[in-house]
Amino acid sequence: MDLQQSTYDESFERLWSRHGYLLHQFTRRAFQQTYSGSALGLAWAIVTPLLMMALYTFVFSVVFQNRYGVMPGETRLDYAFGVFLSITTFGVFSDTFGSAPTAIASQPNFVRKVVFPLAILPLAQVLASGIRYVLTLVLLLVAVAVSGRGLPATAAWAPLLMCAVLMMSAGLAWLFSAVGVYLRDISQMASTLSLALFWASAVFFSLERVPDGFRQVMSLNPILQAIELLRGAVLWGVSPGDRPGGLVVLAIGSLGLFFGGFWTFRRLRPAFADVV
Amino acid sequence: MNQIDQSNAEGVPAHAAPVAAGKQANVVTPPEPVVRVEALTKVFQIWKSPRGRLWNSLVRSAPRDPGFPADPGMDGERTVRRERHDDFFALRDVSFQMRRGEALGVIGRNGSGKSTLLQLLAGTLRPTSGTVRVRGRVAALLELGSGFNPEFTGRENVFLNAALYGLSHRETRARFESIAAFADIGDFIDQPVKTYSSGMALRLAFAVVAHVDADVLIVDEALAVGDVFFVQKCMRWLTAFRERGTLLFVTHQAADLSALCERAIWLLDGRIADIGEAKVVAQRYLAYFNQQSSGVAGAAHVSGAAARREADARSPTVDRRSLVLACERERTDFRLYEFDPEGEAYGTGLARIVGVRVLDRESRVRTTVDGGEDVCLTITAEALVDLDDIILGWVLKNRLGQYIFGDNTYLTTRGKPVKAPAGSQVEATFRFRMPLLPRGSYVIAPAVASGDLENHVQHHWIHEALLIESTHVYVHRGLVALPMDDIRIAVSPAQPVVSVGSTG
Numbered sequence: 092m093d094l095q096q097s098t099y100d101e102s103f104e105r106l107w108s109r110h111g112y113l114l115h116q117f118t119r120r121a122f123q124q125t126y127s128g129s130a131l132g133l134a135w136a137i138v139t140p141l142l143m144m145a146l147y148t149f150v151f152s153v154v155f156q157n158r159y160g161v162m163p164g165e166t167r168l169d170y171a172f173g174v175f176l177s178i179t180t181f182g183v184f185s186d187t188f189g190s191a192p193t194a195i196a197s198q199p200n201f202v203r204k205v206v207f208p209l210a211i212l213p214l215a216q217v218l219a220s221g222i223r224y225v226l227t228l229v230l231l232l233v234a235v236a237v238s239g240r241g242l243p244a245t246a247a248w249a250p251l252l253m254c255a256v257l258m259m260s261a262g263l264a265w266l267f268s269a270v271g272v273y274l275r276d277i278s279q280m281a282s283t284l285s286l287a288l289f290w291a292s293a294v295f296f297s298l299e300r301v302p303d304g305f306r307q308v309m310s311l312n313p314i315l316q317a318i319e320l321l322r323g324a325v326l327w328g329v330s331p332g333d334r335p336g337g338l339v340v341l342a343i344g345s346l347g348l349f350f351g352g353f354w355t356f357r358r359l360r361p362a363f364a365d366v367v
Numbered sequence: 368m369n370q371i372d373q374s375n376a377e378g379v380p381a382h383a384a385p386v387a388a389g390k391q392a393n394v395v396t397p398p399e400p401v402v403r404v405e406a407l408t409k410v411f412q413i414w415k416s417p418r419g420r421l422w423n424s425l426v427r428s429a430p431r432d433p434g435f436p437a438d439p440g441m442d443g444e445r446t447v448r449r450e451r452h453d454d455f456f457a458l459r460d461v462s463f464q465m466r467r468g469e470a471l472g473v474i475g476r477n478g479s480g481k482s483t484l485l486q487l488l489a490g491t492l493r494p495t496s497g498t499v500r501v502r503g504r505v506a507a508l509l510e511l512g513s514g515f516n517p518e519f520t521g522r523e524n525v526f527l528n529a530a531l532y533g534l535s536h537r538e539t540r541a542r543f544e545s546i547a548a549f550a551d552i553g554d555f556i557d558q559p560v561k562t563y564s565s566g567m568a569l570r571l572a573f574a575v576v577a578h579v580d581a582d583v584l585i586v587d588e589a590l591a592v593g594d595v596f597f598v599q600k601c602m603r604w605l606t607a608f609r610e611r612g613t614l615l616f617v618t619h620q621a622a623d624l625s626a627l628c629e630r631a632i633w634l635l636d637g638r639i640a641d642i643g644e645a646k647v648v649a650q651r652y653l654a655y656f657n658q659q660s661s662g663v664a665g666a667a668h669v670s671g672a673a674a675r676r677e678a679d680a681r682s683p684t685v686d687r688r689s690l691v692l693a694c695e696r697e698r699t700d701f702r703l704y705e706f707d708p709e710g711e712a713y714g715t716g717l718a719r720i721v722g723v724r725v726l727d728r729e730s731r732v733r734t735t736v737d738g739g740e741d742v743c744l745t746i747t748a749e750a751l752v753d754l755d756d757i758i759l760g761w762v763l764k765n766r767l768g769q770y771i772f773g774d775n776t777y778l779t780t781r782g783k784p785v786k787a788p789a790g791s792q793v794e795a796t797f798r799f800r801m802p803l804l805p806r807g808s809y810v811i812a813p814a815v816a817s818g819d820l821e822n823h824v825q826h827h828w829i830h831e832a833l834l835i836e837s838t839h840v841y842v843h844r845g846l847v848a849l850p851m852d853d854i855r856i857a858v859s860p861a862q863p864v865v866s867v868g869s870t871g
Binding site: 110112113116120124198200201202203204205206207270273274355358359361362364365366 | 411412418420421424425486489490491492493507509514515516518519523526527528530531535536
């Protein structure tokens with residue numbers, strides 16, 4: 092046993108191998124925290140999406156009568172499902188923008204007092220909203236399946252696409268949590284950015300409806316591509332394989348954000364204790 | 368600065384050392400250091416704006432580089448634009464080593480760099496330059512409930528903290544009962560930590576640290592908030608810990624230093640002002656600050672004392688004035704609490720202590736006592752089997768578990784051993800004048816044993832049987848002050864005599 096430099100070591104390998112337990116605990120905690128103290132408890136994880144789905148269906152099939160216009164014979168219900176899927180997917184990002192900026196800054200004990208694998212904190216929050224995301228999507232798939240039209244075979248792409256969504260969220264969470272240690276303003280910036288991204292992610296309309304010129308720019312947004320590809324695969328039977336451009340943007344975006352976010356986090360990490 | 372040193376600093380491979388020592392019997396190879404700190408410097412950059420700090424981390428040199436260049440010239444090219452920050456040297460060029468089983472004290476005033484040093488050792492801060500190398504597992508007790516998440520329950524925090532120290536879930540589960548028993552906070556263990564008092568948080572934090580098999584333990588002034596019983600328990604544990612582990616103890620009280628450590632470091636403005644034997648360092652530390660506060664330079668102080676000794680030797684004092692101890696107010700120096708027979712104890716159990724009381728001269732049980740008053744301490748023990756040469760004794764300990772004074776019946780009964788048949792009660796009475804003790808909590812630890820001073824068996828030793836609170840307001844130097852029968856001060860008129868000291 093040699094003398095070791097005593098300090099933290101935050102590499103990917105250690106995040107999983109050594110700190111798996113901590114990650115699990117914090118994820119569980121972040122997930123439960125949303126529901127703790129309520130009478131229905133964890134049942135809310137099922138009830139909330141069901142209520143939301145009912146609400147969306149009502150609003151977007153009765154009040155607003157709109158269409159994405161991709162699938163032939165698109166019904167009002169199809170549109171409502173599309174909006175629900177899009178908003179749920181975007182919800183993972185808006186959760187991240189909401190919680191990540193303070194994920195580290197609000198835990199000075201873990202920064203200053205113990206040698207703690209801090210990268211776990213933002214990641215656990217992303218995983219917790221990931222659990223909600225998966226639950227909601229399973230419910231949606233069931234609803235689509237029983238709604239009459241049935242699930243298209245392309246829905247098998249869903250896990251991969253959702254994985255890309257979570258990777259992007261994790262990267263953004265690392266980025267924003269690390270920068271949030273230095274700049275408290277990042278919380279305000281993040282909520283504005285979240286709103287801007289919401290409209291830039293084609294939640295209520297299809298990319299195809301966007302006028303030329305704008306469309307090319309917007310299609311470079313990986314979040315938009317994730318939503319677009321998911322809608323196509325889960326609801327309209329459009330295989331992401333037929334949209335290679337979108338798939339490439341999504342792949343580059345998710346890998347780039349994930350590793351870029353982690354790289355930034357590690358780079359900023361050493362000075363956390365000096366700043367917090 | 369961050370590479371792991373694979374080789375042994377002494378240049379001798381570790382396994383080869385015993386062989387070398389065997390060949391040259393007169394060369395004693397010292398045990399390898401467990402902690403090695405070399406030229407450690409920590410600079411905090413005080414930035415005009417956090418943006419500058421962020422920019423600096425992101426854009427400038429790689430994060431592993433020191434944030435502050437050891438040689439300003441090295442960084443010349445990159446710092447084209449003047450960086451907008453001031454440098455605060457929290458620690459400058461600190462070097463020391465610690466060996467297994469050693470207890471090193473760190474003393475210094477607030478802001479002297481103690482906490483920074485601890486954080487660097489614990490690994491929560493990165494050095495600006497220099498290295499910290501530690502062998503084995505480091506556990507730190509830095510301030511209250513350091514690594515706790517206030518939203519989590521005590522139980523969850525135990526598992527979390529233990530995981531941070533590298534214990535698996537299974538290992539922690541196996542130790543959980545023992546941890547909970549050590550902390551002794553009852554049902555609070557399942558309450559969120561934010562509902563804890565500072566004392567409870569400390570209890571839990573210490574309990575975890577005591578169970579993680581640390582090789583190096585860092586203890587901050589955290590113990591200050593513990594009650595007397597818990598602090599005593601911690602001190603006993605720390606004493607046992609030192610047989611296998613290495614302890615770094617931080618304090619700003621010189622008395623604590625010499626109680627726990629053999630060696631000490633005195634930090635002054637981030638530099639090592641003195642390093643060496645704890646007692647000596649503590650003395651110099653006290654002397655330094657006493658001089659500072661009284662505004663007397665060291666040399667003058669010494670010559671003043673020398674002059675007084677000279678004067679004493681030369682002439683008898685002329686002008687004598689008696690000073691009477693001021694007694695004008697209602698004085699209550701000690702508050703006594705009731706005997707606690709359930710306190711933690713050890714021993715064979717062949718005899719039990721059933722009573723400890725403090726009586727005054729008229730044999731009345733007292734709840735308060737004045738310093739200087741004659742008191743009787745009685746200890747009653749019950750023999751459960753026939754015991755031949757029974758001894759009753761006690762010791763008064765301070766908050767840190769240091770023995771202040773005590774006595775036993777051995778010398779009194781030597782040659783005529785006291786026999787106690789099964790079922791009988793033995794009572795010992797100690798009459799003495801209560802000294803003055805600095806304000807704080809004290810405990811009396813009574814014991815019943817049989818045998819003689821060299822060779823005896825403890826039947827029942829209660830660590831904390833009787834709590835005594837000293838409310839004495841005079842601050843005395845030292846652990847105990849004797850009531851003075853008479854204090855005089857004299858000034859001899861003539862000659863070159865400079866000053867006359869007085870009793871403190």
